[in-house]
Amino acid sequence: MGTGTGLGRVRGLGSAKKGAHHWWMQRLTATGNLLLVSWFIISLIRLPNLSHAIVTDWLSSPLVAVAAIVLVANVFWHLRLGLQVVLEDYVHNEASKLGLIVLLNFYAIGAAAVAIFSIAKIAFGSAA
Amino acid sequence: MSRNHSRPLSPHLSHWKWGANMLVSILHRMAGVGLATVGGLVLAGWFFAAASGEETYACFIGLLTVESGAINIVGAVLGIGLTWAFFTHLFNGLRHFVMDAGAGYELQTNRRSAIAVVAGGIVVTLVLWGWLLWPVITGLVGGEG
Numbered sequence: 001m002g003t004g005t006g007l008g009r010v011r012g013l014g015s016a017k018k019g020a021h022h023w024w025m026q027r028l029t030a031t032g033n034l035l036l037v038s039w040f041i042i043s044l045i046r047l048p049n050l051s052h053a054i055v056t057d058w059l060s061s062p063l064v065a066v067a068a069i070v071l072v073a074n075v076f077w078h079l080r081l082g083l084q085v086v087l088e089d090y091v092h093n094e095a096s097k098l099g100l101i102v103l104l105n106f107y108a109i110g111a112a113a114v115a116i117f118s119i120a121k122i123a124f125g126s127a128a
Numbered sequence: 129m130s131r132n133h134s135r136p137l138s139p140h141l142s143h144w145k146w147g148a149n150m151l152v153s154i155l156h157r158m159a160g161v162g163l164a165t166v167g168g169l170v171l172a173g174w175f176f177a178a179a180s181g182e183e184t185y186a187c188f189i190g191l192l193t194v195e196s197g198a199i200n201i202v203g204a205v206l207g208i209g210l211t212w213a214f215f216t217h218l219f220n221g222l223r224h225f226v227m228d229a230g231a232g233y234e235l236q237t238n239r240r241s242a243i244a245v246v247a248g249g250i251v252v253t254l255v256l257w258g259w260l261l262w263p264v265i266t267g268l269v270g271g272e273g
Contacts, residue, residue: 027228030221037214045260049197052185055178068175075171079164086161092131111172118172118179 022081029078036071056122065123069116076112080104148242155246156220159213167210198264208257216249 003009043064047054059065083104091097144150177188192203199207223241226232232241258265 027225030225034218034221037218041214050189052178052182055185059178072171072175076168079160079168082160083164086157107168111168115172115175118175121179122175 022084026078026081029074029081032070032074033078036067036074039067040071059119059122060125062123065119068119072112072115072119076108076115080108083108148239148246152220152223152242152245155216155249159217159220159249162213163210163217166206167213170206170210199261204261208253211256212249212253215252216245219245219248 043058044050047058059068084101087097087100087104091100141154173188177185192200192206194200223232223245226241232238
C-alpha cells in the first residue's frame with residue numbers, strides 16, 4: 001500500500017461493488033412510497049371519520065396492519081437516505097456532519113420502531 | 129474530504145438566473161425535508177396516539193381540530209402543506225425516474241416537465257383540499273349571504 005495520493009492508494013483494487021447501493025435503495029423505496037402512501041391517503045379519505053374507534057378497527061385488520069407496517073418501514077428508510085444526502089451536501093464541517101447523521105439514524109429508526117410497535121399493539125390488542 | 133480554500137466554489141444561488149428546473153430541484157429538496165421531519169413525526173405520532181388509547185388520541189386530534197371536529201388552523205396548515213409537499217415530491221420523483229432512464233434532458237422537455245411538476249403539485253393539492261373543505265367553504269359563503 002503506497003502513501004501517495006488517494007487515487008494512487010486505491011488504483012488497481014477494483015470497485016467495492018457498493019457504489020450504487022444508496023442510489024438503488026432510494027429508488028426502490030421511492031417506488032414503494034408511491035404505492036404505499038397513495039394507498040394510505042386514499043384509505044384515510046375513505047374512512048367515515050378519523051375517530052379512535054374507526055381508526056383502531058381499521059388498523060386491526062391483518063392486511064391493513066401489515067401494509068401499514070411496511071409503509072412505516074419504507075417511509076423511514078427513504079427519508080433516512082434522503083436526509084443523509086441533504087446533510088452531506090450542505091454540512092461541510094466533518095464533526096457536525098457525523099453528529100447529524102448519527103442523530104438522523106436515531107430519529108429514523110426510533111420513530112419507525114414507535115410507529116411499528118403502535119400498529120402491532122392495535123392489531124394484536126383488539127382481536128375481538 | 130477537506131476542501132482547498134484557495135479554489136473557487138460553484139456559484140451560489142443568487143448568481144444564477146432562475147429557471148423552472150432549478151426551482152423544481154430546490155422544491156424537491158425542501159418538500160422532502162418537510163415530509164421527512166414534520167411528516168414523519170405526524171405519522172409516527174398519529175400511530176402512537178392511536179395505540180395509547182382513546183384519551184391520548186383525543187389529545188392528538190384536539191391539536192388539529194376545533195371542538196365540533198372541524199379542522200383548525202394548525203391542522204389545515206399541516207394538512208395542506210404536507211399534501212402539497214407529498215405531491216410535488218412524488219411528481220418530481222416520477223420525473224427523476226424518466227431522467228434515470230436517460231430521457232427528458234432536452235432543454236425544452238426538461239423545462240416543460242419541471243413546470244408540469246410545480247403545476248401538478250399545486251393543482252392536486254387545491255382539488256383535494258377544495259373537495260375535503262367544500263362544506264366549510266360553502267358554509268362560509270352561505271353564512272355571509
